[in-house]
Amino acid sequence: GAVVSQHPSWVICKSGTSVKIExxxxxxxxxxxxxxxQFPKQSLMLMATSNEGSKATYEQGVExxxxxxxxxxxxxxxLTVTSAHPEDSSFYIxxxxxxxxxxxxxxGPGTRLTVT
Amino acid sequence: AQKVTQAQTEISVVEKEDVTLDCVYETRDTTYYLxxxxxxxSGELVFLIRxxxxxxxxxxxxxxxxxxxxxxSSFNFTITASQVVDSAVYFCAxxxxxxxxxxxxxxxxxxxxxxx
Numbered sequence: 001g002a003v004v005s006q007h008p009s010w011v012i013c014k015s016g017t018s019v020k021i022e023x024x025x026x027x028x029x030x031x032x033x034x035x036x037x038q039f040p041k042q043s044l045m046l047m048a049t050s051n052e053g054s055k056a057t058y059e060q061g062v063e064x065x066x067x068x069x070x071x072x073x074x075x076x077x078x079l080t081v082t083s084a085h086p087e088d089s090s091f092y093i094x095x096x097x098x099x100x101x102x103x104x105x106x107x108g109p110g111t112r113l114t115v116t
Numbered sequence: 117a118q119k120v121t122q123a124q125t126e127i128s129v130v131e132k133e134d135v136t137l138d139c140v141y142e143t144r145d146t147t148y149y150l151x152x153x154x155x156x157x158s159g160e161l162v163f164l165i166r167x168x169x170x171x172x173x174x175x176x177x178x179x180x181x182x183x184x185x186x187x188x189s190s191f192n193f194t195i196t197a198s199q200v201v202d203s204a205v206y207f208c209a210x211x212x213x214x215x216x217x218x219x220x221x222x223x224x225x226x227x228x229x230x231x232x
Contacts, residue, residue: 034219034220041227042224042225043207043222043223043224043225044161044207044220044222046219046220046221049219091159093159093161095220105211105220107160107163109158109159109160110159110160112159
């Protein structure tokens with residue numbers, strides 16, 4: 001149980017285009033989802049906290065107009081990177097928290113974004 | 117503010133050696149959780165252990181063991197008789213509070229290489 005999927009697993013896009021990444025909890029309802037970003041050989045940094053049915057809360061320094069997060073249902077959150085640039089190339093990882101166990105985060109496999 | 121420090125950036129040992137990965141944390145919360153994750157080259161985070169702040173008992177799971185000491189704010193991880201498959205980046209992480217889902221603060225990670 002407690003499986004989180006991400007789609008796509010990797011994506012290459014051209015500079016200036018937008019790309020959407022999906023995060024799904026497959027066998028539980030996720031009241032909260034987190035989006036992390038990891039640059040090569042660096043740690044994971046939280047970008048935003050996504051709660052179902054409400055606006056996402058962004059960490060300091062993360063542009064909310066560039067990284068659009070939508071948590072429209074209890075099993076799906078999406079991250080859209082708008083007008084992507086090469087510096088947005090990174091590994092994006094989501095995690096989902098079950099409503100019954102708020103300290104347990106289940107991580108997705110990650111999405112590798114390359115902007116050319 | 118919460119902070120996790122993994123002072124060892126890289127460790128390289130020969131197979132069958134024991135190796136300890138250090139983790140020191142800072143938090144003002146009285147209730148918090150500590151985690152260790154393994155990140156193999158595939159990128160997917162593998163959960164290893166969770167400890168809450170009220171449980172200082174050391175834990176052993178096969179070749180893995182963890183030493184939690186509140187007095188020194190440390191949560192160290194030891195691999196006994198290391199194997200090549202243990203090669204990965206290991207992250208220590210911290211989440212705090214008891215109200216709702218809490219974001220994870222990650223350490224910088226320790227890249228462990230086990231040489232045959």
